[in-house]
Amino acid sequence: MPEYIEEFMEQFLDGIIYINLPYIDLMNGLGPNAVIQMINSYPDCGFIWNAHGLAELPEKIPNLLMCDNINQHDILAQPQIKAFLNHGDSFSLQDAIYYAVPLIVLPLILEEFNNAQRIKERELGVVLTPSEFTLDSFIKPLKSVLNDATYTDALYQAQIKFRNRQQRPVELAIWHAEQLISEPQMYKYLAQPDTVGQNYFVIHSLDILILPLFVLITFVLNLVYLIYQIYEGYKLEKVPKKLSEKQKKLIKDKKNSKTNVPKKEEAGETTIGAAESKDSLKPKDE
Numbered sequence: 001m002p003e004y005i006e007e008f009m010e011q012f013l014d015g016i017i018y019i020n021l022p023y024i025d026l027m028n029g030l031g032p033n034a035v036i037q038m039i040n041s042y043p044d045c046g047f048i049w050n051a052h053g054l055a056e057l058p059e060k061i062p063n064l065l066m067c068d069n070i071n072q073h074d075i076l077a078q079p080q081i082k083a084f085l086n087h088g089d090s091f092s093l094q095d096a097i098y099y100a101v102p103l104i105v106l107p108l109i110l111e112e113f114n115n116a117q118r119i120k121e122r123e124l125g126v127v128l129t130p131s132e133f134t135l136d137s138f139i140k141p142l143k144s145v146l147n148d149a150t151y152t153d154a155l156y157q158a159q160i161k162f163r164n165r166q167q168r169p170v171e172l173a174i175w176h177a178e179q180l181i182s183e184p185q186m187y188k189y190l191a192q193p194d195t196v197g198q199n200y201f202v203i204h205s206l207d208i209l210i211l212p213l214f215v216l217i218t219f220v221l222n223l224v225y226l227i228y229q230i231y232e233g234y235k236l237e238k239v240p241k242k243l244s245e246k247q248k249k250l251i252k253d254k255k256n257s258k259t260n261v262p263k264k265e266e267a268g269e270t271t272i273g274a275a276e277s278k279d280s281l282k283p284k285d286e
Contacts, residue, residue, distance in 0.1 A: 001074050005048065008065045012046035015082035017142065018075050018101075019049040023087060023108050027133055032058060035085075038138035039064050045082070045146075048075060076101050083145045085138070088112035088119065088127075097124070100159040102151040104141045106130065123154040 009016050024031035036058050039047050043063055051057055051066045058064070072092070076084065076099040086092040088105040093115050096103050103125025107116040116127045126141035145151055167175075201207060 001078070002070075005065065005067070005070070005075075008046060008048070009078065009080050012044065012063065012080075014042075014044040015146070016046045016048060016078070016080045017042075017083045017085065018072075018081055019047060019085045020052075020072065020092065021085060021087060021106065022050075022052055022054070024106075025054065026108055027130070030133060030135060032056070034133070034135045034138050036061070037135050038142060041139050042142065046080075083142060084125075088115040090115060093119070094162075097155065097158045097162050100152070100155040102145040102155060104128070104138065104145060106133070106137075122158065123150055124158060125151055 019035065021031065021035070024035065027034075032054070035049070039061055045063065047061075047064045048070075049064060049066050050070060050072070051068045057066060072095055075081065076095050081099070081101050083104055084092070084096050084101045085104045085106075086096075087109070088103075088107045089110075089112055093103070095101075103119055105112070105116045105119055105125060106128045107113045108130060119125050120127045126144055128137055128141065
């Protein structure tokens with residue numbers, strides 16, 4: 001542990017809160033401001049903030065120590081640590097359980113949401129919801145973690161189970177590695193995927209894609225056919241219709257009948273006018 005960190009821890013008798021939130025900038029600018037507001041709300045507590053991954057460092061605050069690339073194990077192993085703010089990644093969760101440090105988790109990516117659900121179920125800490133995140137989101141959870149003994153009791157039980165295993169995880173990993181070295185034929189069955197014995201059709205999930213592919217092809221064909229029908233109808237409207245000889249003869253007869261009627265009427269009128277003129281020329285009887 002560096003001396004400047006030890007000197008900082010000795011200044012705060014109410015405890016130290018360790019912060020490791022490398023993706024806090026993803027909260028649309030609210031994340032760093034929410035952390036700073038929490039720090040200002042607890043002036044009697046010291047805060048050690050791992051600055052790795054931060055786009056911009058905050059201004060200097062008396063109860064805040066900014067560090068970069070510090071050893072997380074060395075920090076969490078100190079008895080002054082009262083809470084641990086992180087995103088809920090698997091390694092941070094294991095470290096917190098091993099040293100029995102209550103958690104405040106803000107999950108954002110990958111397995112963090114699953115780990116956050118496990119933390120909530122086992123009462124190992126407080127889980128924040130990203131969709132409901134505000135500037136005051138860290139203040140109340142930190143108060144709960146510092147004052148509620150439920151979280152520390154649950155962590156002590158988890159710590160005992162985690163540490164008192166029959167075999168350490170490193171020893172278990174070494175045993176499996178030695179088994180594979182001594183019996184290399186085991187690797188063939190352990191590393192062989194289940195898809196090796198399946199055919200090409202099943203391996204690439206083509207049996208599942210048949211139905212949506214059939215629906216898509218049917219839709220495209222119907223769309224093409226509809227466009228073709230619309231185009232043909234539009235083309236028929238533009239092309240003039242060809243008349244048969246019988247239809248042409250009927251149209252011609254109708255035209256002739258219409259033109260002959262006025263001529264007959266004009267002829268009748270001329271004959272009547274001629275008769276009247278003859279009558280007018282005859283001498284009147286005395």
